[in-house]
Amino acid sequence: MGFPKKTHIEFFTSLMEENSVPSLFESTSYFNNILRNDASNYSDDSSSSIYSLRLVPEYINLKMGNPNNWSRKVIKHFNWGYAIHLDxxxxxxxxxxxxxxxxxxxxxxxxxxxxxxxxxxxxxxxxxxxxxxxxxxxxxxxxxxxxxxxxxxxxxxxxxxxxxxxxxxxxxxxxxxxxxxxxxxxxxxxxxxxxxxxxxxxxxxxxxxxxxxxxxxxxxxxxxxxxxxxxxxxxxCIYEMGVGGMDYKRRWSNNIYQYEHHIVFKNESIFNQLVARVELSRVKLKEYLKRKKINELIYGLKSKASRNRISDNSIEKDVQLTSVENHLEASEYKLYDIASSECKNLRKYIYDFAYTNVDKVSEIQLWQSNSSTNEYLIKGSSKQTLLVFK
Incomplete structure (x- = not known):
């Protein structure tokens, strides 16, 4: 008897990117939707004796093809998923x-x-x-x-x-x-x-x-x-945003769920059960370390080292924005074409101005001072702002 073959699958990626479900499952269901796994092979000569499936969404139900021949252990991940249920x-x-x-x-x-x-x-x-x-x-x-x-x-x-x-x-x-x-x-x-x-x-x-x-x-x-x-x-039925608790995901999601880790193994031998228990202990230890935020500590140290390597080119110049009276001396400024490549680095300020003053960008004018290449005037339908790079 050889060593049991163990297959590791990141289930969420496999499901979403490959539309793939392991053959030992007869069907996949979520809410009121049921899909049969047409490629299923329920015989006991499956290529693997043990499957370790990480990142299984809590709302996904995987039905075994031969439940009497297999056992399953489920561990809750210390990972949360974010989705919008639209039914x-x-x-x-x-x-x-x-x-x-x-x-x-x-x-x-x-x-x-x-x-x-x-x-x-x-x-x-x-x-x-x-x-x-x-x-x-x-x-x-x-x-x-x-x-x-x-x-x-x-x-x-x-x-x-x-x-x-x-x-x-x-x-x-x-x-x-x-x-x-x-x-x-x-x-x-x-x-x-x-x-x-x-x-x-x-x-x-x-x-x-x-x-x-x-x-x-x-x-x-x-x-x-x-x-x-x-x-x-x-x-x-579902707009899925995946793992990671960013603020916008939390705000939009009406289905915040926990991921699961499924360990599925054949019942045919004590050896299979022993290897499955070792895998179960490994996963439990990993999730324990997550709960203690050991991974966040390591990531934080890496991020700090990365930030210390930031070049001076990544630091934005100081910018001063000042509202001014609605008048313009044409002799003091020259008109720029906002769509031109010369204005590429100024568009953010023009678009911010458009948002704040509810102006159409097509009707906004950009003027550069004749006396300073660091001074610009953004002129809208009723307001204008002086933009100065220090």
């Missing part, structure tokens, strides 16, 4: 009404309305059909957004190591409706992008980022708002 909601407004107090509902709607007022905004979810050239353009834009956003935060994105593989494989998945790309456009320019995986009636927003010049407009909230509209319209 029973006929519109995004109905969900906002149920999930948020009136003040926060107003904030979310303000983000959406002000974005659409200030820019020529359109929304597109690519799912099942997409031109290759457009796909490559959007994936390149998403990559650039992530570089800028995580550079601003002085962090490294967790999926950057596999970006080339992602770019290669996602196009076919979109065509086969196993994935999608959601894009917010300002004219023809993508300003927010979300790469999603699809499993049955679950949409998992896996990788998303935005143009940091538009940060004032709460694009993360607009993304969720518009994707929930799409999910409700297309009868999707």
């Amino acid at each position: 029973g909601f006929e519109s995004i407004d109905a969900y906002l009404q149920a999930q948020f107090k009136s003040k926060y509902r107003s904030i979310i709607r303000r983000y959406v309305n002000r974005l659409e007022h200030c820019f020529p905004i359109s929304y597109k979810l690519y799912f099942g059909e997409m031109e290759r050239k457009q796909y490559e353009f959007i994936m390149s834009a998403l990559h650039g957004m992530i570089v800028d956003r995580f550079g601003q935060r002085q962090e490294t994105h967790k999926d950057f190591y596999r970006w080339e593989d992602l770019s290669t494989e996602m196009y076919q998945r979109i065509l086969h409706k196993k994935a999608s790309l959601f894009v917010i456009y300002d004219g023809d320019k993508p300003i927010q992008i979300s790469l999603n995986y699809h499993f049955d009636k679950i949409l998992f927003s896996a990788i998303s980022s935005y143009d940091i010049d538009y940060a004032k407009f709460g694009l993360g909230h607009v993304e969720i708002y518009k994707q929930l509209e799409w999910c409700i319209s297309n009868k999707f």
Whole structure:
């Protein structure tokens, strides 16, 4: 008798990204949705005697094909997942009404309305059909957004190591409706992008980022708002945001759940049971260390070391913004084209001005002082602001 074969699977990733469920399970169910595992093989000659499945969402039920021949132990992860359960909601407004107090509902709607007022905004979810050239353009834009956003935060994105593989494989998945790309456009320019995986009636927003010049407009909230509209319209059950307790996830989620670790093993030998017990002890120890926040201590030390290596180039210049009287001496300033490459580093301030004063960006003017290259005037329909780089 050989040593029992043990298979380790990160279940959440396998389910969402590969639409894959181990063959020993007869069906997968969540809420009122049941899916039979058509590829199941219930015979006892399974390739593995022990399965160690980490990150199984609490709302997912895995039914054994041959429950009498297998045993299962379940350990609660010290990891929380965040999802929006959409059954029973006929519109995004109905969900906002149920999930948020009136003040926060107003904030979310303000983000959406002000974005659409200030820019020529359109929304597109690519799912099942997409031109290759457009796909490559959007994936390149998403990559650039992530570089800028995580550079601003002085962090490294967790999926950057596999970006080339992602770019290669996602196009076919979109065509086969196993994935999608959601894009917010300002004219023809993508300003927010979300790469999603699809499993049955679950949409998992896996990788998303935005143009940091538009940060004032709460694009993360607009993304969720518009994707929930799409999910409700297309009868999707769950908008999944995965692991990690960021504040916006907690606010939006009506289904905050705990992940589980499932250890499934054949009953045929004492040896299998012994190896399964060792695996069980290993997982319990790992979760104990998480509860004691040992992993956070190690991560904190690494983050501190990373911050100490920040270059001077990452520190933004001091900026002074001052409201001024609504007059302009044309001889003292020259007009700039906001769309030109010369204004690239000034757009954030122009867009912030548009948000604060509810102005259309197309109607805002940017003037540079003739006496100082560090002084600009942002002029709107009724107000103007002096912008000075110290």
